[in-house]
Amino acid sequence: MKIGVVGTGHTKFGKAQEDIxxxxxxxxxxxxxxxxxxIAEVDAVYISNFSSSxxxxxxxxxxxxxxxxxRKRITRVESACASGGLALKEAALSVxxxxxxxxxxxxxxxxxxxxxxxxxxxxxxxxxxxxMLHGTTFPSLYALMARRHFYEYGTTxxxxxxxxxxxxxxxxxxxxxxxxxxITVQDVLNSKLIASPLKMLDCSPITDGAAAVLLCSEExxxxxxxxxxxxxxxLTGVGHCSDTISLLRRENLTSMPAVIEAAAQAYSMSGFTxxxxxxxxxxxxxxxxxxxxxxxxxxxxxxxxKDLVESGATKIGGKIPINPSGGLKAKGHxxxxxxxSQAVEIVKQLRGEAGKRQVENAKVGLCCNVGGSGATAxxxxxxx
Amino acid sequence: MKIGVVGTGHTKFGKAQEDIxxxxxxxxxxxxxxxxxxIAEVDAVYISNFSSSxxxxxxxxxxxxxxxxxRKRITRVESACASGGLALKEAALSVxxxxxxxxxxxxxxxxxxxxxxxxxxxxxxxxxxxxMLHGTTFPSLYALMARRHFYEYGTTxxxxxxxxxxxxxxxxxxxxxxxxxxITVQDVLNSKLIASPLKMLDCSPITDGAAAVLLCSEExxxxxxxxxxxxxxxLTGVGHCSDTISLLRRENLTSMPAVIEAAAQAYSMSGFTxxxxxxxxxxxxxxxxxxxxxxxxxxxxxxxxKDLVESGATKIGGKIPINPSGGLKAKGHxxxxxxxSQAVEIVKQLRGEAGKRQVENAKVGLCCNVGGSGATAxxxxxxx
Numbered sequence: 001m002k003i004g005v006v007g008t009g010h011t012k013f014g015k016a017q018e019d020i021x022x023x024x025x026x027x028x029x030x031x032x033x034x035x036x037x038x039i040a041e042v043d044a045v046y047i048s049n050f051s052s053s054x055x056x057x058x059x060x061x062x063x064x065x066x067x068x069x070x071r072k073r074i075t076r077v078e079s080a081c082a083s084g085g086l087a088l089k090e091a092a093l094s095v096x097x098x099x100x101x102x103x104x105x106x107x108x109x110x111x112x113x114x115x116x117x118x119x120x121x122x123x124x125x126x127x128x129x130x131x132m133l134h135g136t137t138f139p140s141l142y143a144l145m146a147r148r149h150f151y152e153y154g155t156t157x158x159x160x161x162x163x164x165x166x167x168x169x170x171x172x173x174x175x176x177x178x179x180x181x182x183i184t185v186q187d188v189l190n191s192k193l194i195a196s197p198l199k200m201l202d203c204s205p206i207t208d209g210a211a212a213v214l215l216c217s218e219e220x221x222x223x224x225x226x227x228x229x230x231x232x233x234x235l236t237g238v239g240h241c242s243d244t245i246s247l248l249r250r251e252n253l254t255s256m257p258a259v260i261e262a263a264a265q266a267y268s269m270s271g272f273t274x275x276x277x278x279x280x281x282x283x284x285x286x287x288x289x290x291x292x293x294x295x296x297x298x299x300x301x302x303x304x305x306k307d308l309v310e311s312g313a314t315k316i317g318g319k320i321p322i323n324p325s326g327g328l329k330a331k332g333h334x335x336x337x338x339x340x341s342q343a344v345e346i347v348k349q350l351r352g353e354a355g356k357r358q359v360e361n362a363k364v365g366l367c368c369n370v371g372g373s374g375a376t377a378x379x380x381x382x383x384x
Numbered sequence: 385m386k387i388g389v390v391g392t393g394h395t396k397f398g399k400a401q402e403d404i405x406x407x408x409x410x411x412x413x414x415x416x417x418x419x420x421x422x423i424a425e426v427d428a429v430y431i432s433n434f435s436s437s438x439x440x441x442x443x444x445x446x447x448x449x450x451x452x453x454x455r456k457r458i459t460r461v462e463s464a465c466a467s468g469g470l471a472l473k474e475a476a477l478s479v480x481x482x483x484x485x486x487x488x489x490x491x492x493x494x495x496x497x498x499x500x501x502x503x504x505x506x507x508x509x510x511x512x513x514x515x516m517l518h519g520t521t522f523p524s525l526y527a528l529m530a531r532r533h534f535y536e537y538g539t540t541x542x543x544x545x546x547x548x549x550x551x552x553x554x555x556x557x558x559x560x561x562x563x564x565x566x567i568t569v570q571d572v573l574n575s576k577l578i579a580s581p582l583k584m585l586d587c588s589p590i591t592d593g594a595a596a597v598l599l600c601s602e603e604x605x606x607x608x609x610x611x612x613x614x615x616x617x618x619l620t621g622v623g624h625c626s627d628t629i630s631l632l633r634r635e636n637l638t639s640m641p642a643v644i645e646a647a648a649q650a651y652s653m654s655g656f657t658x659x660x661x662x663x664x665x666x667x668x669x670x671x672x673x674x675x676x677x678x679x680x681x682x683x684x685x686x687x688x689x690k691d692l693v694e695s696g697a698t699k700i701g702g703k704i705p706i707n708p709s710g711g712l713k714a715k716g717h718x719x720x721x722x723x724x725s726q727a728v729e730i731v732k733q734l735r736g737e738a739g740k741r742q743v744e745n746a747k748v749g750l751c752c753n754v755g756g757s758g759a760t761a762x763x764x765x766x767x768x
Binding site: 127 | 434435437441442443445446449450456457461463477481482509629642645755756759
């Protein structure tokens with residue numbers, strides 16, 4: 001597969017004044033401008049959004065058509081927090097189908113207008129009812145995964161804290177990140193307990209935001225400014241898998257079979273291996289998720305994630321820099337936008353446009369976008 | 385385009401005892417059985433569902449993976465009441481892409497557990513906020529369209545009542561329909577006023593249900609029992625368009641540009657014309673919608689829909705039978721399932737499996753699935 005990624009757009013993550021339609025419009029407008037493209041030449045749009053309950057707005061395809069003043073094939077997709085990666089994948093398939101040549105992808109979520117108790121209830125619709133009835137929440141599901149990982153492999157709270165501190169440090173150089181606040185390992189360990197062993201600073205925040213990318217068929221790349229100057233970035237592989245919605249139905253708690261399967265598809269399609277990846281954006285909704293994904297994506301052996309993290313290899317400048325954008329933890333996690341935001345960061349890294357957070361000589365990048373307690377995963381591989 | 389449709393599944397529409405996961409499972413199981421297929425050979429699943437607010441359940445891809453005991457590429461799509469047609473289209477594109485060969489499509493909505501005031505609020509998320517703030521509802525938006533159609537073309541309440549009576553009459557022969565109750569034109573005219581000129585019996589009901597179809601690439605058709613005996617049905621064209629979410633942004637109220645555009649795409653892709661269509665399932669959320677679609681799909685000239693309806697041409701046995709299933713009006717309208725249910729009916733008609741509601745010698749069929757006040761439309765054309 002070789003699909004051009006010729007434009008990126010990304011709003012400031014955090015608390016936005018814009019409504020959900022304006023957020024989409026802003027990201028789309030920037031992606032088109034970045035590519036030197038006109039909305040008229042776009043064949044279709046794929047929107048990712050997790051829940052209409054936040055903004056009390058469904059039918060986003062028609063809302064966006066109105067905002068853009070166009071009549072087009074516009075599709076919304078959803079698979080919990082993996083919605084953004086899913087939109088990217090469906091958009092890519094639509095190009096491979098030959099029906100579309102130029103396709104926009106925009107992810108969005110407007111979360112901060114909703115009271116926090118209602119937010120928790122809305123997020124819980126991404127989980128299994130039986131688990132929620134028994135009193136679990138997403139933090140406590142990931143806490144169970146962390147506890148078991150500690151037991152099996154000797155991972156510790158400190159290892160997780162290193163991940164949070166790294167991501168906050170990276171976000172200092174991302175002007176679009178929600179947090180620009182350096183935190184230490186000790187700050188993480190001292191922060192309020194949420195679901196043992198996870199503390200406040202192990203958890204990603206509630207965020208508003210939108211992100212967009214413009215995709216096109218290989219033959220169309222040269223039409224765009226980004227395709228005529230500088231390195232051209234291509235989406236070369238994408239894998240997708242949904243597994244059991246309940247954590248309790250999985251054989252073990254320390255890996256995510258959906259990630260393993262999606263990664264296998266993406267590696268096979270792209271021809272790249274874990275060793276070829278120069279930079280990755282992983283789904284650190286909780287720090288333990290980044291650790292498990294590091295292992296399940298094959299960046300190290302199972303159980304050795306803690307050593308990779310401890311060695312500094314996942315920092316910018318290390319062997320496999322992870323979440324140079326700041327990740328969900330520090331850049332923010334507007335659910336439906338997250339997977340598209342990951343793609344924006346990888347494209348910027350491969351183009352050499354990432355400023356002070358640039359990973360030197362990055363040629364191959366990977367995104368891993370996860371939904372629920374590891375129930376859904378989309379893995380995308382980009383190269384220049 | 386030539387995509388095989390080799391299996392159908394459909395729950396009884398109405399008030400269901402099953403939860404949303406069980407409804408999906410039932411329809412999927414029946415579609416697989418109908419095709420003589422095994423879930424293991426299915427490459428991907430596309431789910432259509434309008435709102436997670438009804439069943440308080442999002443992340444349906446992972447819920448379905450768990451119910452089916454599989455790990456697969458499962459995608460949920462949404463575009464209001466046009467979600468079902470959209471899932472069919474995205475599934476078809478995924479086959480054309482070459483990534484998938486055998487793909488399930490399942491549409492579902494579980495609406496009847498939700499209090500009616502909340503149901504109205506949830507349905508309103510498919511509309512424009514500015515219109516809702518000014519006190520409109522979906523019945524009143526369609527009422528505006530009806531009033532203007534009356535003014536422009538001389539259509540009357542009686543013409544609309546004929547549509548409702550026909551669809552109820554057709555549903556008498558559909559064992560899966562919500563209503564099995566013959567109604568007369570006078571019954572419709574005498575029914576409670578909802579939004580003048582629309583009365584209770586001009587409106588589709590609140591419904592639970594699921595419907596599924598199994599699609600496959602042309603080369604894979606012979607693997608399935610339905611492909612080795614009886615006529616093989618193919619999806620030969622599909623069009624998709626999103627227009628302004630607000631009715632107030634349209635140039636006129638008496639046609640739906642999204643339907644016109646989606647139909648043009650589907651006719652062009654399939655090579656068929658309106659004159660070739662032997663049977664159609666249209667989106668009669670309100671009777672006026674069926675009338676406008678009849679015109680916008682080209683079954684007659686603009687403004688002449690009333691004459692076609694009056695002539696009896698849209699009855700079973702007429703020139704262009706419309707909604708032999710009973711339509712949304714009498715078969716029921718579980719929002720996310722509706723577009724897939726339309727496809728199930730057309731496949732049954734083209735296979736000659738429609739029993740007492742069979743349209744004789746039906747060779748080419750069309751589905752028109754609409755979202756919002758005509759804001760989104762998917763038109764699909766099937767042939768044998």
